[in-house]
Amino acid sequence: MAENLFDLTGQLALITGASRGLGQYFGRALARAGADLIITSRKKADLAPFVTEIEALGRKAHPLELDVRDHESILTMSAAAEQIGQVHILVNNAGCNVRKPAVDVTWDDYNLILETNLRGSFFVAQQIAKQMIPHRYGRIVNIGSVTSVFGFAGLAPYTASRGGIRQLTMSLADEWGRDGITVNCLAPGWFQTAQNKVLYENQEWVDYLVDRIPLKRPGEPHDLDGAVVFLASEASRYITGQTLLVDGGISTGATRATVQLASKS
Ligand SMILES: NC(=O)c1ccc[n+]([C@@H]2O[C@H](COP(=O)([O-])OP(=O)(O)OC[C@H]3O[C@@H](n4cnc5c(N)ncnc54)[C@H](O)[C@@H]3O)[C@@H](O)[C@H]2O)c1
Ligand SMILES: O=C(O)[C@H](O)[C@@H](O)[C@H](O)[C@H](O)CO
Structure with missing residues (x-):
């Protein structure tokens, strides 16, 4: 067993949607824990600054092009990743949202969200798992949302995609645990x-949000560092199919509102 359960030295982590945002924070956290990275984006050129940043940490960063809505692109990216080396960790992060009242959501809005967040994550996981299975090792981290576990007005297709990610996670965990x-x-x-x-x-909106978050602030991207390293490492070796909420406790909100009302009565 590794001396440091969170050490990722010698491991290769593939992160989708790494041109900006949380994908880059996940990449930094894994690189700081010792992993080399394969980082993907729809435009490879967008990854150049992040490659430089990861290399400055003393780690490798291999940029690859990937549009998760395009099956051919997923196949091409996966084949290129296989040439780079054994992928130990996949972070299925690429995603998007369109915020609209449900009555205004178009066919195209719906397809964009579901194809990116749910179908894309499945087919990336499928291709990378095919590479992981012969090695009998892999850590797949699908990015969900608090909306994986509760609904939210104005985000109907998004929440459907995130609820789907949670279910997908359980089914793939059930199927690939033996591998x-x-x-x-x-x-x-x-x-x-x-x-x-x-x-x-x-x-x-910020006041509304903070009022509902027990830890009394919105999340800061570094708040996710521990969770991604945990789920990518030896530390989580007997945990699979689970959804880990990193949300300042907002998903407990329904109960809190009841208590607040009760305390006023
Ligand atoms: N920010 C939040 O509060 C929050 C909360 C829960 C979940 N998420 C999810 O985390 C992930 C990262 O979000 P973020 O907040 O950093 O947003 P972001 O918009 O900054 O990043 C999304 C990334 O996904 C990429 N992407 C979008 N469509 C793609 C496609 N077709 N192919 C390949 N890449 C594509 C974008 O280029 C970008 O790099 C998303 O899946 C998002 O839904 C975000
Ligand atoms: O685009 C948005 O409306 C939000 O960024 C969502 O991504 C939420 O933050 C998140 O999913 C809640 O967990």
Whole structure:
């Protein structure tokens, strides 16, 4: 057994959607724990600054092009990853959102979200698992959301994709456990990134959010470092099919509201 359960030295981690946002934070955390990276983006050129940053940490960063909505792109990327080396860790991070009342969601909005967040994650996992199975080792971390476990007005297709990720995680864990692969879902709460920065420009929204978060602040991307390293490492070796919420406790909110009301009565 490794002396340091969180040490990723000698491991290769593949992260999708690493041109910005949480994908880069996941990459930094894994690289600091010792892993070399394969980082992917729809435009390889967008990865250049991140390659430089990871190399400055003394780790390797191999940039590859990947559009998770394009099956051919997934096959090409996976074949290129196999040439780089044994992939020990996959972080299925690429994702998107369209925020709209359900009555305004278009066919195309729905397809964009489901194809990116759910179908893309499945087919990336499928290709990388094919490489992991002969080695009888793998750690797959699917990025979910608090909306994997509760609904949210204005985010219907997004929450469907995130609930689907949680179910997918359980089924793949059930199927690939015998091959030495763990599959877990890391479910962030609310973290300000390019995807949602417009929300944080609205003070009313921030106040609403903070009021509902027991730890009394929105998430900061480094709050996810421990969870991604944990799920990628030896430390989580007997954990599979689980959804780990990193949300400042917001998913406990329904109970808190009841208690607050009760304490006023
Ligand atoms: N920020 C949050 O509060 C939050 C909370 C829970 C879950 N998430 C999820 O975490 C992931 C990262 O989100 P973020 O907040 O960093 O947002 P972001 O928009 O900054 O990053 C999303 C990344 O996915 C990539 N991407 C989008 N469509 C793609 C496609 N078709 N093919 C390949 N890459 C594609 C983008 O280029 C980008 O690199 C997303 O899946 C998001 O839904 C975010
Ligand atoms: O685009 C958005 O509306 C948000 O960024 C979502 O991604 C949420 O933050 C998250 O999923 C909640 O966990």
